Amino acid sequence: MDANKLDIQYRFFIVGERPLCVWGLDIKSDALEFLDNLDATYFEYIANSHIQNITEDKPYEKESQFAALAIRMAYSQALETLFALLCAAIQAPYCIHAWIDNYQSQELYTLVRKIHN
Numbered sequence: 001m002d003a004n005k006l007d008i009q010y011r012f013f014i015v016g017e018r019p020l021c022v023w024g025l026d027i028k029s030d031a032l033e034f035l036d037n038l039d040a041t042y043f044e045y046i047a048n049s050h051i052q053n054i055t056e057d058k059p060y061e062k063e064s065q066f067a068a069l070a071i072r073m074a075y076s077q078a079l080e081t082l083f084a085l086l087c088a089a090i091q092a093p094y095c096i097h098a099w100i101d102n103y104q105s106q107e108l109y110t111l112v113r114k115i116h117n
Contacts, residue, residue, distance in 0.1 A: 013092035015099055016107035022098035034097035038085075046074035080108070087111045 009027045013020055024030055053067035087108060088099035 011092070011095045011098070013095055013099060015091065015102050015104075016110060018102075018107075020098070020102055022095045027095055027098075031095055031097050034100075040078075043074050043078040047071055080105075083112050084108055087115075090115075 006025075008023055008025065010021055010023045011027055013022070050067035050070045053063045054071075055061060055064050058064060084100055084103060085096065087103070088096040091111075092099035
């Protein structure tokens with residue numbers, strides 16, 4: 001790169017109905033790096049870490065309840081992640097990382113409802 005020249009890239013996108021812009025030196029590489037570093041096995045790890053604490057003979061035991069709650073929370077997080085990635089791909093396919101960084105829960109719920117309808 002020339003010392004006197006700075007090639008800054010930009011991409012316009014929307015989150016819900018909010019217009020935004022991301023700036024960077026290599027937006028495509030940033031987006032690909034973000035996607036390459038997503039690791040869905042995290043949710044599998046959470047489930048596997050807690051499943052052995054759920055006992056059928058004592059389902060109301062404190063550890064069993066905590067494990068079930070942890071698995072439900074991971075499931076909710078996994079669903080949010082899935083829907084956020086889908087909505088990001090629809091609204092900001094060239095800068096998914098920026099969309100994910102800027103969305104708010106209510107915007108995600110609204111977009112999912114719109115897609116559903």
